[in-house]
Amino acid sequence: xxxxDQLRLRTAIVGCxxxxxxxxxxxxxxxxxxxxxxxxRTPKSMEPFVEQYGVRxxxxxxxxxxxADVQMxxxxxxxxxxPDLAAIAAAHGAHVLxxxxxxxxxxxxxxxxxxxxxxxxKLGVISQRRLYPPIVRMRRAIDEKRIxxxxxxxxxxxxxxxxxxxxxxxxxxxxxxxxxxxxVNQTVHHLDLMQWLMGPIDQLFGxxxxxxxxxxxxxxxxxxxxxxxxxxxxxxxxxxxxKPGIHGKIHVHGSTGASIGAxxxxxxxxxxxxxxHQALEELAVExxxxxxxxxxxNVALAYAMAYPDQLTGVVTLAAAPYGGEIALHxxxxxxxVLGSLLAHTVYVPFGRGAVEAGLDAAFAPEGPAPPDxxxxxxxxxLRPGQLLAHAQDQMRGKAAVDDMARRYQELSVPLVVVHxxxxxxxxxxxxxxxxxxxxxxxxxxxxxxxxxxxxxHPDVVTDAIDLAWGS
Numbered sequence: 001x002x003x004x005d006q007l008r009l010r011t012a013i014v015g016c017x018x019x020x021x022x023x024x025x026x027x028x029x030x031x032x033x034x035x036x037x038x039x040x041r042t043p044k045s046m047e048p049f050v051e052q053y054g055v056r057x058x059x060x061x062x063x064x065x066x067x068a069d070v071q072m073x074x075x076x077x078x079x080x081x082x083p084d085l086a087a088i089a090a091a092h093g094a095h096v097l098x099x100x101x102x103x104x105x106x107x108x109x110x111x112x113x114x115x116x117x118x119x120x121x122k123l124g125v126i127s128q129r130r131l132y133p134p135i136v137r138m139r140r141a142i143d144e145k146r147i148x149x150x151x152x153x154x155x156x157x158x159x160x161x162x163x164x165x166x167x168x169x170x171x172x173x174x175x176x177x178x179x180x181x182x183x184v185n186q187t188v189h190h191l192d193l194m195q196w197l198m199g200p201i202d203q204l205f206g207x208x209x210x211x212x213x214x215x216x217x218x219x220x221x222x223x224x225x226x227x228x229x230x231x232x233x234x235x236x237x238x239x240x241x242x243k244p245g246i247h248g249k250i251h252v253h254g255s256t257g258a259s260i261g262a263x264x265x266x267x268x269x270x271x272x273x274x275x276x277h278q279a280l281e282e283l284a285v286e287x288x289x290x291x292x293x294x295x296x297x298n299v300a301l302a303y304a305m306a307y308p309d310q311l312t313g314v315v316t317l318a319a320a321p322y323g324g325e326i327a328l329h330x331x332x333x334x335x336x337v338l339g340s341l342l343a344h345t346v347y348v349p350f351g352r353g354a355v356e357a358g359l360d361a362a363f364a365p366e367g368p369a370p371p372d373x374x375x376x377x378x379x380x381x382l383r384p385g386q387l388l389a390h391a392q393d394q395m396r397g398k399a400a401v402d403d404m405a406r407r408y409q410e411l412s413v414p415l416v417v418v419h420x421x422x423x424x425x426x427x428x429x430x431x432x433x434x435x436x437x438x439x440x441x442x443x444x445x446x447x448x449x450x451x452x453x454x455x456x457h458p459d460v461v462t463d464a465i466d467l468a469w470g471s
Contacts, residue, residue: 009095012037012070014061014085015077016045017169018409019099021437023074028053037068052436061085065092075099078171079179083108086123087115095122100188104179129189130196132402134262138252142197147254153198153234155190157182159245159265164308164412166216173216181210181218187238189264193250194226194234201234203227211241245270245306268397269295269302269404277307286310289468291461293317293454294426295394298401304413305404313414313468317453317461320426321408321434323401326394329354333391343384351382361424362451373455408437415441416464420449420457442467 011033013020020038027035038049039058046057058064065073065088072095075085083103086096096116102125103109116123129135142150159182171177178185195201206224213220221239228234248265276299280288289312292300297319304314329347333339355378359369369377380386415438419431428445435443444467446453446460454461 008032008034009071010034010036010069011072011074012039012055012064012068013049013074013076014039014064014089015075015081016040016042016049017076018439019406020049020074020076021409022406023076023097023099024049024053025433025436027074033072037064037070039064061088062092065089065094070094072097078169078177079104079184080108080171080177083112083115086112090115090119090121090123093119093121095124097124097126100126101179101184104177104184127189127192127196128406129193129264132262132264133398135193135250135264138250138260138262139197141260142252142254147252147258147260148256149232149254150198150230150252151232151255152253153194153228153232153251154236155187155194155234155248155250156237157187157190157239157248157265158237158242159186159240159248160243160306161186161213161220161240162243162308163213163215165410166213168410168412173213173218175217178218181213181216181220182238182240183208183219183222186240187236187248190236190238190248190250193264194236197250197252198228198230198232198234200229201226202229206236211239213241243306263396263400265400265403268393269298269400270306272299273303273306276303277310280310287312289313289315289465291315291317291465292319294451295320295397297321298397298404301404301408301411301415302400304411304415305407308411308413311413313416315416315418315461315464315468316431316434317418317464318420318423318426318451319417319434320430321401322405322430323398324426326398330391330394333388334395339388339391340384343387347387348382348384351387352378355381363456364424364450365422365448366450366456369452370455405437408434409439411438411440413440414468416444416468417441418444418446418453418460418464420446420451420453422448423451425451 011027013023016038027033035053037056038046039061040046041059049055056068073089075082075098079101082098089096102112141147166173204224204226208219208222210220220241224236226234247263249263251261253259290300290303297316300314300316304311332342356374359374363369417431417435419428421428435441444464446457449457
């Protein structure tokens, strides 16, 4: 059905904390949404939403639902408030989208579900990892019986949250207000994915503990063995006690002996951040300003998430914090056998023209790439091993960037975002979105500049570093 204005819903947000910024960006950009209002008990927290989106503000949820004629509401408040707010919205005929988790306990979940079911409105919970391309491919493989019957699933998450994360909001890390730790707030996604891929759980045995977060009440580590209703088995190892976070992965093994899996957290940017951290420690460099250009900007952001107390600031230059489409030639390089064949035959002798075109686009509109730079870049990039490694790095990093994008509101390190208004590689809208999401950020838009800011605008780069240093 073609899109028409009649299909638009009047949308609103309850709760104007950090995650609400992500919801606001989505509601303001979706063609099916007319983002009209926000509600919060704290008037000051609503001010940025008025400035950025021109929405109406309310301190009373019911008044907002009635006065703004809200048809769908996003609930972005602390966990224990979710069921009551869902019930209020349902009573006013509004569809409900709740930030994970749905509630702090089973009774609250049932209450929210019953309230929406009774009046016939939709109730949804944020489970965005179901939409990650690798997870979609896993589900398709299971549905198409490409691995036979799924008989074993594993989910392993080795992450980290520091004291500043828990101190950012008074409800974090408490049984009464958060309802749990790593299982409720971080790896709830993996619990959801495992059941989405494997079906309902029949039996469970588990243990939990708090190993290195003495300043919170809740668990930072949990392990479990499960038996699904299908008869399949599963295991979970979930932890926020690894500093820095290593990765999050989920795998499903089938009755044919075939296996499928995906990495959902801690991809390439975090691996590279860990290597940089080790190097800085060996060099005894303390609290630097970290500067990252293009995809290196994602590494700098990952470093700021993993080691916020060890940085003075971060500067991103023409970064791609929200990723983008991976070029077909790079996707082909990741295909087993075919990728290696292409890298050793077609790509090396015929890749020079593609390198020149790509670099000219990066230097545009201010001029073509310097010939000497093209020579050096081509000599480095057009090697079979480098081509394959670069393609794998892009593919593995995509899931990590998708996950990072939901956490930019947690950044506490001073951040200066520098981007050219004429960048053809990464649209400046990515920089604007990052600036809106990260509360500690400043945006420098370089008028008429392209992607290669370090070469063409070194004065702007040094000014940005000074700004980050003095923040």
